[in-house]
Amino acid sequence: NSKQKVQMSVHQFTNMCFKQCVPAINNGDLSTHEEQCLNNCVNRFLDTNIRIVKGLQSLQ
């Protein structure tokens, strides 16, 4: 269902953005910089996704 789809997306984005935005583990908290990067990461990924979909549509 739809709730499960959202959860799978959150799993995928967390996996991807954690790798890029949290380079080192020095404590259990997120720094402001890491948190901002995670927010940007998911939003830029969704922007990219929308742009690709639109680009593919305009090719057809």
Added chain:
Amino acid sequence: NSKQKVQMSVHQFTNMCFKQCVPAINNGDLSTHEEQCLNNCVNRFLDTNIRIVKGLQSLQ
């Protein structure tokens, strides 16, 4: 079916070879070098696959 299998393989190879053969995005075209690399990549991957299958058969 078989057409779908071919498409899935093309998706897999493009994903893999694009990462290796197209290091930077500076325009929308493929250079001769990039195109040659993509051709080599899929052919060498298939060569490797055949060699592994034969090697595993000879072990049995």
Added chain:
Amino acid sequence: NSKQKVQMSVHQFTNMCFKQCVPAINNGDLSTHEEQCLNNCVNRFLDTNIRIVKGLQSLQ
């Protein structure tokens, strides 16, 4: 079934640990160092898995 699950885990661990423990291919044997690394890799991965499960349980 359970035998298939074990096999899938062995495939996953070999894939992951081979990448990390066998950096270069210079012959067909495993060095003592590579073999020790593979043993450590699977054991440390299972340790990590157990620790994560326990940690998540204590959060609930």
Added chain:
Amino acid sequence: VTELVNKITENCFEKCLTSPYANAQEGCVDQCLAKYMRSWNVISKAYVARIQ
């Protein structure tokens, strides 16, 4: 086509954007999409030629 959209998005996100992801890089994404589609065609031809 979902598979294609997903793979292009992942590859072009990886090639065009970097941590901390401040800007959208739309020009790069458009060029990357064009390059990816051209690559798909090259690979497709090479693979079909090979398995025939």
Added chain:
Amino acid sequence: VTELVNKITENCFEKCLTSPYANAQEGCVDQCLAKYMRSWNVISKAYVARIQ
């Protein structure tokens, strides 16, 4: 929850342990788990806000 456990294990193994994997690095794994759960919450909020 299996999906979550698998992804955290893979990420924290990758961040905390390195070849030849001699030591368990339990402190790092605990901190990594805490960071991952916080990241999950940040991403979840950002994604839900975006799709609403």
Added chain:
Amino acid sequence: VTELVNKITENCFEKCLTSPYANAQEGCVDQCLAKYMRSWNVISKAYVARIQ
């Protein structure tokens, strides 16, 4: 066995061949296959010993 073939092919392609993929590197692929099978056995023994 398909899973095994796929994983060995990917790993040995990655270890033995590099862009622009001009040469087949058959010797390296053969050695890589032998190393991978040995690694599979080491991992299998270690995992089975651990879960028993």
